Amino acid sequence: MNYFSSNFKLGILGGGQLGKMLLYNTRKFDIQTNVMDASPEAPSKLACNNFTLGDLMDYDAVFNFGKQVDVLTIEIENVNVDALEALEKKGIQVYPAAKTLRTIQNKAKQKLFYVDNNIPTAPFTRFAYTSEIKEAINHGGLTLPFVWKSAQFGYDGQGVKIVKTLDDLQNLPNVECIAETLVPFKNELAVIVARSANGDVKSYPVVEMEFHPEANQVEYVICPARIDDNVAKKAKDIALKVSEAFNHVGLLAVEMFQTENDDILVNEVAPRPHNSGHQTIEASYTSQFEQHIRAILNLPLGRTDSKVGGVMVNLVGAEGFTGNVVYQNIETIMQMDGVTPHIYGKKETRPFRKMGHVTIVNENLNEARRVAEEVKKSIKVISE
Incomplete structure (x- = not known):
């Protein structure tokens, strides 16, 4: 396929700074780019060929955007994976693959993946809700200190907290999470x-x-x-x-x-x-x-x-x-x-x-x- 100075279209889900820096290179190679982001002020907006305003977690928005391109990639993990799977079935090349992204999006699934593939990682316990952690500590199933991580939507330091006392559990969102051994x-x-x-x-x-x-x-x-x-x-x-x-x-x-x-x-x-x-x-x-x-x-x-x-x-x-x-x-x-x-x-x-x-x-x-x-x-x- 001829990517350079042609009708080929590369789609990028996410228009933040990573997308902007990807576009340094698509401009250098004269590769047409379509970008979708939820913000009308997205940094990538000025550097792409076509910009679409849309919610990256919305199935229809991602699917309709993806249908317009030849290859689709991401600059942020928080995108609708069901839509990516549907696009793959239509023959759109999606990288990383929806299956890969589904595992990586969820920190609990990601950690289980490491265990299943004999990849060394810190010991952890998976919880359906943060509220279950206190009971696990009280019954000896979990010891302090540990690192609390939200299973999904953590980004740039958000969704992670070192828990040293029970008081540190206060005000944490009651979501699927993991408690990871604090490794020196x-x-x-x-x-x-x-x-x-x-x-x-x-x-x-x-x-x-x-x-x-x-x-x-x-x-x-x-x-x-x-x-x-x-x-x-x-x-x-x-x-x-x-x-x-x-x-x-x-x-x-x-x-x-x-x-x-x-x-x-x-x-x-x-x-x-x-x-x-x-x-x-x-x-x-x-x-x-x-x-x-x-x-x-x-x-x-x-x-x-x-x-x-x-x-x-x-x-x-x-x-x-x-x-x-x-x-x-x-x-x-x-x-x-x-x-x-x-x-x-x-x-x-x-x-x-x-x-x-x-x-x-x-x-x-x-x-x-x-x-x-x-x-x-x-x-x-x-x-x-």
Whole structure:
């Protein structure tokens, strides 16, 4: 099939920043794109060929949108899977497949998938409702502390809480959930695996993620991870095993814990471009976004090694500010060597909302991390 400068149409469900960065590459290749999102102010709106306003969880909206394209992909997991299955039956190529997405959408099903496929993961207990947890603790079936995770619709730090006392259960939504053993770990790691429709597979270097303690969001991504080679190999091998088990097409970001004993436990996965791969735009031979396009269109996969060390800093809305966004001191960080800001195009900021990211590249990774700290201290995402 001729994808370039042709009538071929690629559909993207979701018009957020990940979609916008995918569109950098469809524009580069002159591939026609249709995007659907629920927000009329979606960041992807200006960069696609055709924009559709629609609810990603609405069956009719997703089905009718999907009928208009040749290949359909996602930039967010929360989409109507029943509609995707119906589109597959009509011959539309959907990546990731509806079956894969149905498992990944639900954290309880995802964890059971790891157990069934002998993939190392933290021990957990599944609950139909959060209200059942207190009884399990009282009867000795569950011990504190643990990590509570909503089975569905958790995103960007939402739907996750460390429960140390019974009081921590207060105000949690009464939904299907899991209680996961709180694992002592040295590092949170991630590996992005690309798999094309014909089965070609490539993986990116292991990255190290530093999280904001309050928002439970990634604050820094460091590539390559500052870990021993044998640990990096173990993490990459497990990520490839997860990818093979899902047999996905496109990207699969595998988030993992490196325990105190240097074991690797899979935390969760995302079947799309991911926050842990943003530094690939500047630091890698092939960005994660271009690689996703290559994979779902069955084109040759690009090189995944890094040209240079890279650190990514998330730009999130500052606490205490809501309203029209202002990026304070952005000129200051642009004066720093190797610094590239990416602004997502969201007009309104609120506390901890992802508004952009900054990539720092340097042959010396420690220097890149130092500059990243300076960037974090300098730029502020506030409101008018």
